[in-house]
Amino acid sequence: MRHATPVRIEDVAREAGVARSTAALALKGSPRLRQETVASVRAAAGRLGYVYDRLAARLRSGRSGAIGLVVCEITNPFYAELTAGVQAALESSGLVAFLANTEESRERQQLMLERFREQRVDGVLLVPAAGTRPALLDTVARWGMPCVTVVRGFRAGAHAGTDHRAGSAMATRHLIGLGHRHIAYLGAAADSSTSRQRLAGYALAMREAGLAARHLPCLSDIGEAASIVAGLPRSGPTALVCFNDTVAFGATVGLARAGRAVGRDVAVTGFDDVRAAAQWHPALTTIRAGAAAIGDAAARLLLERIADPATPTRRVIVAPELVIRSSCGAA
Amino acid sequence: MRHATPVRIEDVAREAGVARSTAALALKGSPRLRQETVASVRAAAGRLGYVYDRLAARLRSGRSGAIGLVVCEITNPFYAELTAGVQAALESSGLVAFLANTEESRERQQLMLERFREQRVDGVLLVPAAGTRPALLDTVARWGMPCVTVVRGFRAGAHAGTDHRAGSAMATRHLIGLGHRHIAYLGAAADSSTSRQRLAGYALAMREAGLAARHLPCLSDIGEAASIVAGLPRSGPTALVCFNDTVAFGATVGLARAGRAVGRDVAVTGFDDVRAAAQWHPALTTIRAGAAAIGDAAARLLLERIADPATPTRRVIVAPELVIRSSCGAA
DNA sequence: CTGAAAGCGCTTACAG
C-alpha cells in the first residue's frame, strides 16, 4: 500500500464540520454553496494536505482528466513544436496529456492507442503514422474515444491542420514569379496525406503555369536530401520546392557541398517554418504552417468534443503563409 | 455515462464459467492457474470485447501504470530525443507516460507535478527547470512519488545523466591538442547544473594547460549565438567550445555571416550530438551525450524505484564521447 | 445545504 496520502474527502469533511457531499461540492467550487462554506472546507483541505484523487473520481464520473497525444515523430522539430502547442492549450483546462511516439510504426500506434484506452483517456489527438488506414478512426470511435486528427487527416472526422496543397502551391508560384522555369519537387517519399497534398499543390501550380513537374522522392532527412541535391547536374533544376524545412536544410547542405550558392545558383523553399528556419544560413524561405497554432487548435477541438461528443465534427484549417527570406534569392 | 465499454471482469467470468477472482487472475496470467483456464478466460474476454480498467485497478492496487515526464524544453532536439528514448524504454513495460513541458518555468513545473500527483502517477522523471531548488526533490519524496532527475541533477537523489564536466574538458583538450591557445567558452547563461558543470569542465582543461579562460555568456539559441560570434574581432578567439549543439550551430552561422571559415579560421565544438550535428555543414565536432541512452537509463531507473522504493538511490552516468568531424578543422 | 446509501470496476485476503 503506497497511497501517497491517507487523507480522504471524508477527513476533510470532518475537519471542516460538514457532510462529505458538502465537502465534495465545496472542493470543486459549486455555486450552490455559501462562500464561507467553500472557504472553510478548502482551508480544512489545506491544513490536512488533502490531494484530490482524480482517478477515483473517474470511476464514478467517467472523466479521467487525461487525454492521449499520438505523434508520428517527436524528434521532428515540427512535431515537437506542435506538442508544445498542445501542452500550452491544455494548461488552463486542467487536463494532462499522455504522449506516444510512434516513429511512423502502425503497430506501435495501435499498441499505444490500446494502452490509452485502458487508461480511460477522455480523448485522443492523433497524428496518424504513415500508411494508417481511415478505418482506424472508426475503431477508435467504436471504443467511445473522441478523436481529433492533427496535421495529417482523412476525409472524415474532426481535424486540425493546415492547407498543405495551398501552401505548396504558394511556394511554387513564388518561385515561378521569380522567373524560374525548371523547378523540381524534393521530398514526399512517405505514404501520408501530407506528402500527397503538398506534392499536389506543387503539381497544380506547375500545371497552371504550363511548366513540367518533376518529383525527386526523398525522405524527411537532412542527410538524404543533401546527397540527392549534391548529385544534381548544373543543367538541372534552378529551384527546389521542398517537402518541409528539414528537407530544405538538407538541400542547402547539398548545394554547399557541390560548391553552389543557395538562392543565386539554386533557389530553395521549405515548409513548416520551424524555429531554425529563420536562423539558418541562408535564412529559409518557407511556408509557415504554425505548428504551435495547430496544436492549440487541435487541443481546443478535442476539449469541445469531450464536452459534447454529439457536436458535429469540425475541421480547423490554419491558413498557410509564405515567409520570404534569403534561400529563394528574392532578398 | 460514457464508459467506453459496459463489459466488466464479472461478465468475462460468467462467459467463461469461472469465478470473478479466477477471471482476474487469468487475465493477468497468474502461474497459479491451469493453462486451459487462462486460455478460456482470455477467449471469453476477446469474445466480449473486454477492456481492462487500469484506473479501477489502481484504486485497490495502488499502481496506476502511468508515470510523468517533465522536460524543460521539448522543442530542444536534445530533449525531444531524450523523450523518444524514455518512450522506447517504456514500451515493453506496459507503462505509459504523461508529458509536461515547463519551458523553464518553475511555476509551470510545480503545477504539472501537482497535476501528475492528482493523477496518481507511479513516479516521475524530471529534467528540472532552470533555477529549481534541490528542496523540490524533498517535497516530491514527501508526496510518496518516486523521482529520478534526468540530465540536470542535484547532489542527492536517483539520477540519470552524463558527465558534463568531463565532456566539456574533452572538447577543450581536443582543441588545445590542435594547437589552439585562445579558446573561449560560448553559452551557459542559464542557471542550471548542466551550465555550471560544462563551463567548469572547460575551465578545468584550460587551467591544466596554463591557458586563460574566457566566458562569452549566451542562451541556447541559434540567433543569439550567431550575433555574438559575428561580432567577434579577427584578433579574437581561434576556437569556441560551445555549451551545446544549438549554440554551436549558431556559432557557425555567425562565422559564415562574418565571412570567416568554420574550422580553418575558427574551430567550433558542440555538445549533445543531436541528429542534425552530423548533417550540418560543416559537420559538427561534438560531445555525444546519448540523449536516447540517457532517456532509456532514466526510465529503467525509475521502474526499479517503483518496483522497490526502498532500494538505495542510484546514479547512472552515460559516459560522454568525443565525436570528431569537420567543424574543429581536424578533418 | 445535509446525511445516509449505492455504486463505479477492480484487487485482496480468506475460508473452502
Added chain:
DNA sequence: CTGAAAGCGCTTACAG
C-alpha cells in the same frame, strides 16, 4: 483453483 465479501476514494441522486 473457487466464491463470497470487503474496500480503494470518489460522485450521484434522493429524501430531508
